């Protein structure tokens with residue numbers, strides 16, 4: 031087992047991901063392609079290697095995912111637009127300082143068109159709703175400088191729906207009455223942070239529940255009685271970072287759990303030690319380490335899951351240490 035983050039190996043692994051066009055798996059994952067690029071690019075930024083992937087080619091690929099009929103982005107050329115892929119497209123273009131390539135008016139109209147009467151957003155025109163989609167819409171509007179379009183009734187309805195998804199254990203689910211889950215907790219807490227409404231969080235109860243996610247081997251699970259998984263290093267820790275409670279978990283044990291899930295030959299990080307690596311777990315493993323202050327990594331913004339420096343430059347970084355926190359119990 032290695033005791034350090036193998037940055038050069040992970041950079042090579044991420045660079046190699048587009049060289050598998052003969053593999054069936056490459057073609058079976060087209061619905062996740064743009065998300066995969068966001069995960070790869072963001073982890074490269076956090077590891078200090080943003081330029082390891084070709085910028086122009088990446089921007090051209092994102093623009094080729096534009097769905098002219100919908101006015102937003104799909105996950106791959108000729109796929110239908112969706113909120114998940116539209117957020118990834120915006121995140122990639124923001125990171126590459128290429129937001130000027132976007133038709134902001136059309137994308138804003140697309141995002142606003144997906145809010146339902148109850149306040150929650152649908153993922154696309156087919157209508158599935160989930161608190162994930164509310165986060166995607168709020169995050170995307172914020173990155174585009176269009177959050178003002180959500181002021182008033184739209185904003186209050188979005189917040190009211192998130193409040194209704196809050197459970198007795200302080201956590202949040204995907205819909206009203208659904209079980210608390212770390213991934214859904216991240217999206218709800220981060221959306222409330224962007225909407226400046228963190229006082230809707232029951233901080234002591236939620237921070238207790240999140241700290242209970244750490245298992246004896248140091249890894250975190252996403253809900254009680256479930257297995258640990260490297261990706262929860264981000265979903266759990268980001269919510270704790272927003273609530274200023276990262277110290278409630280054992281950082282040393284979590285760090286060694288994440289490091290033990292690395293592939294020490296081919297690079298990349300898996301969900302848990304010994305499993306196959308993938309770019310999703312590589313990204314969220316590196317993201318978790320950044321939130322833990324792992325030496326040599328760039329800071330990650332826990333709300334936008336993007337480089338903190340960039341979010342600061344865009345004027346979107348929340349003042350966790352001062353204003354917001356004073357409002358919390």
Ligand code: GRG
Nearest residue numbers: 162165213214217252253256257261265334335
């Ligand atoms: C920009 C960071 C970012 C996110 C975009 C898509 C999204 C918004 C957030 C997803 C949040 C979420 C629900 C994450 C959890 C993903 C996951 C590992 C789900 C597994 O669920 P189960 O039930 O696993 O298969 P458990 O661990 O509960 O057994």
